[in-house]
Amino acid sequence: MNDVPFYLAAFAVVLGVLIVVHELGHYFVARWCGVKVLRFSVGFGRVLWKKRLGRDGTEWAVSVFPLGGYVKMLDEREGDVPEGEAHRAFNRQSVGKRSLIVAAGPLANFALAILLYWAVFMHGSDELLPVLGTPVQGSPAAVAAIQNGEQVRRVDGQSVATWNDFRWLLLQKAADQASVDLEVVNAKEEISFRRLDLRAVAEQGWEGEALDRLGVRFYRPDTPPIFGEVVSGGPAARAGLKSADRVSRVDGREVDLWLDFVTVIRESAGRSVQLEVRRGDELLTFEVVPDPVSEKGRTVGKIGVAVKTDSGSRRELRTFIRHGFFESGRLALLETWDKSVFSLVMMGKMLIGEVSWKNLSGPVTIADYAGQSARLGLDYYLKFMALVSISLGVLNLLPIPVLDGGHLLYHMLEVVRRRPLSERAMEIGQQIGMSILFALMAFAFFNDISRLLYG
Numbered sequence: 001m002n003d004v005p006f007y008l009a010a011f012a013v014v015l016g017v018l019i020v021v022h023e024l025g026h027y028f029v030a031r032w033c034g035v036k037v038l039r040f041s042v043g044f045g046r047v048l049w050k051k052r053l054g055r056d057g058t059e060w061a062v063s064v065f066p067l068g069g070y071v072k073m074l075d076e077r078e079g080d081v082p083e084g085e086a087h088r089a090f091n092r093q094s095v096g097k098r099s100l101i102v103a104a105g106p107l108a109n110f111a112l113a114i115l116l117y118w119a120v121f122m123h124g125s126d127e128l129l130p131v132l133g134t135p136v137q138g139s140p141a142a143v144a145a146i147q148n149g150e151q152v153r154r155v156d157g158q159s160v161a162t163w164n165d166f167r168w169l170l171l172q173k174a175a176d177q178a179s180v181d182l183e184v185v186n187a188k189e190e191i192s193f194r195r196l197d198l199r200a201v202a203e204q205g206w207e208g209e210a211l212d213r214l215g216v217r218f219y220r221p222d223t224p225p226i227f228g229e230v231v232s233g234g235p236a237a238r239a240g241l242k243s244a245d246r247v248s249r250v251d252g253r254e255v256d257l258w259l260d261f262v263t264v265i266r267e268s269a270g271r272s273v274q275l276e277v278r279r280g281d282e283l284l285t286f287e288v289v290p291d292p293v294s295e296k297g298r299t300v301g302k303i304g305v306a307v308k309t310d311s312g313s314r315r316e317l318r319t320f321i322r323h324g325f326f327e328s329g330r331l332a333l334l335e336t337w338d339k340s341v342f343s344l345v346m347m348g349k350m351l352i353g354e355v356s357w358k359n360l361s362g363p364v365t366i367a368d369y370a371g372q373s374a375r376l377g378l379d380y381y382l383k384f385m386a387l388v389s390i391s392l393g394v395l396n397l398l399p400i401p402v403l404d405g406g407h408l409l410y411h412m413l414e415v416v417r418r419r420p421l422s423e424r425a426m427e428i429g430q431q432i433g434m435s436i437l438f439a440l441m442a443f444a445f446f447n448d449i450s451r452l453l454y455g
Contacts, residue, residue: 003371006371006374006375007367007368007370007371007374008367008371010367010370010371010373010374010381011363011366011367011370011371012066013370014366014370014384014385014388015066015067016042016066017112017385018109018112018385018388018389018392019042019043019066019068019069020042020069021108021109021112021389022069022105022106022108022109022392022396023040023041023042023069023070023071023105024108025104025105025106025107025108025109025111026071026101026102026104026105026108027040027071028104029100029101029104030071030073030090030101030104033093033097033100033101034087034088034093035073035074035088035089035090035093035097035101036056036073036074036085036088036089037056037058037071037072037073037074038058038059038072038073038074039058039059039060039061039070039071039072040058040059040060040061040069040071040072041061041062041063041069041070041071041072042061042062042063042066042069043061043062043063043064043065043066043067043068043069044063044064044065044067044068044069044070045063045064045065046063046064047061047062047063047064048061048062048063048064049061049062050062067363073089073090073101074088074089074090075089075090075091076089076091076092077091077423095411095414095415098407098411099408099411102404102407102408102411103397103404103408105396105404106392106393106394106396106397106404106405107393109389109390109392109393109396110336110340110389110390110393112385112386112389113332113335113336113339113386113387113389113390113393114329114332114333114336115332116332116382116383116385116386116389117328117331117332117335117336117383117386118328118329118332119382120379120382120383120386121321121322121323121327121328121331121332122322122323122324122325122328123322123379124320124321124322124323125320125321125322125377125379125380126318126319126320127161127162127163127164127318127319127320127321128162128163128164128218128317128318129151129161129162129163129316129317129318129319130151130152130160130161130162130163130165130166131149131150131151131152131163131218131219131317132146132147132148132149132150132151132152132184132216132217132218132219133148133149133217133218133219133220133259134147134148134217134220134222134257134259135215135216135217136212136215136217138215139200139213139214139215139216140196140197140198140199140200140214140215141196141214141215141216141217142215143197144182144194144195144196144197145194146182146184146194146196146216147186148219148220148221148222149186149187149219149221150184150185150186150192150194151184151185151186152166152182152183152184153183153184153185153191154182154183155169155170155173155180155181155182155183156173156180156181157181161319161321162319162321163218167210167211168338170196170198170210170211170214170216171201171210171342172338172342173198174198174201174210175342175345175346175349176345177198178197178198178199179195179196179197179198179199180195180196180198181193181194181195181196182194182195182196196214196216197214198214200213200214201213201214219317220258220259222257223257223258223259223307223308223309224246224256224257224258225246225247225255225256225257225258225260225261225307226244226245226246226247226258226307226308227241227242227243227244227245227246227247227305227306227307227308228243228305228306228307228308228309229243229305229306230242230243230304230305230306231304231305231306233304234291234302234303234304234305235288235289235290235291235302235303235304236288236303236304236305237304238288239275239286239287239288239303240286241275241277241286241288241303241305242279243308244279244308245277245278245279245284246277246278246279247261247275247276247277248276248277248278248283249274249275249276250264250265250273250274250275250276251264251273251274252274258307265290265301265302265303266290266300266301266302267300267301268290268301269290269291269292269293269299269300269301270289270290270291270292270301271289271290271301272287272288272289273287273288273289273290274286274287275287275288288303290302290303291303291304335386336386336390339387339390340390340393340394343390343391343394344394347394347398360440360443360444360447361444361447362441362444362445362447363444363445364445364449365447366388369384370384400433400436400437401426401429401430401432401433401434402430402433402434402437403433403437406429406433410426410429
């Protein structure tokens with residue numbers, strides 16, 4: 001609960017920046033096109049604060065419902081317009097100018113994402129190398145014969161430098177491919193090729209973490225199950241376990257690696273587990289009940305022990321990535337384009353039923369991710385803000401009345417028909433658009449609540 005204020009603050013900053021940037025896009029292009037702006041509002045509903053500024057006396061306001069904003073322009077369809085200012089009304093502008101003003105909001109979000117990525121790539125960030133761990137038994141990664149410690153160099157011929165690059169590329173490939181070829185290199189610099197089946201991602205509805213379904217894990221050394229620190233007062237200490245004890249069996253099943261031991265303990269929350277432990281020349285048996293601990297929306301077991309580490313066997317798993325000015329700009333454009341296209345592909349798959357609607361996230365989930373990324377550091381937080389900005393830009397360009405994309409659809413129909421749609425037709429469109437928007441919001445809130453209650 002102590003994290004709640006921090007997470008809310010992180011979410012408020014993301015939301016505030018993205019709304020202001022989006023609406024400033026509309027505002028500045030409207031002014032550039034000669035349209036008079038009456039109000040610039042962050043939020044909807046009752047105005048909490050307002051101030052008039054500028055030659056036109058534009059009202060700058062903060063309203064009660066913060067999930068959005070709007071720019072109100074002079075428009076003869078919404079009220080009387082003085083004859084001397086009729087030329088500055090939005091509805092009097094050419095269809096090209098009106099379309100440019102409408103598109104400026106989403107384009108501002110894409111521009112913000114490019115700038116954020118550009119800044120992060122230039123500043124540089126500490127990243128995990130794409131080193132693979134022992135795969136889950138029976139998983140596609142195990143079938144591909146991936147070995148612990150192999151580092152991915154290429155995915156279908158595309159170079160990957162970091163774990164995030166590798167994960168993102170797998171997600172992209174899984175959207176329209178059944179498998180990928182991984183070029184990997186082991187600690188002896190021997191190059192191998194692994195064919196990884198991606199069908200498990202789509203078959204299970206894209207819910208949760210895709211890498212988990214593929215059985216892909218990050219590298220962990222083949223460490224024997226020997227206790228280092230034993231937390232005082234924890235389940236292990238209460239059962240009589242001590243530092244330097246080596247686990248031989250868990251519930252009668254032989255274990256040779258620390259990771260195997262941890263897997264069993266995590267799956268045994270609140271249930272008594274029998275450990276056979278070697279202490280010196282003695283073989284001892286202990287009963288321990290792992291404490292149930294909430295972790296990422298699920299309950300796992302922990303007994304309060306740490307692995308004994310050998311500093312001489314540690315492997316460098318991180319790298320610092322930084323790019324020059326022009327290369328950062330190129331990568332920022334590419335990153336924004338790739339994530340925009342991927343968002344559209346996922347939305348299309350939702351519509352045809354290939355992707356579950358459970359993947360739709362609402363403000364609670366976004367706030368959670370905002371807080372998590374802020375905890376990890378400024379570069380992660382800025383990347384998260386860029387990703388949400390892209391999502392907001394893509395969402396607003398969907399051809400749904402009420403959204404910017406819906407207005408652009410009206411303008412396209414106006415060009416085809418050579419006259420504007422009737423007010424009645426647009427009114428019906430607005431009602432349909434509001435219904436769709438409320439349905440999407442209801443799905444998103446339902447998914448948020450489900451994640452909170454059931455993980």
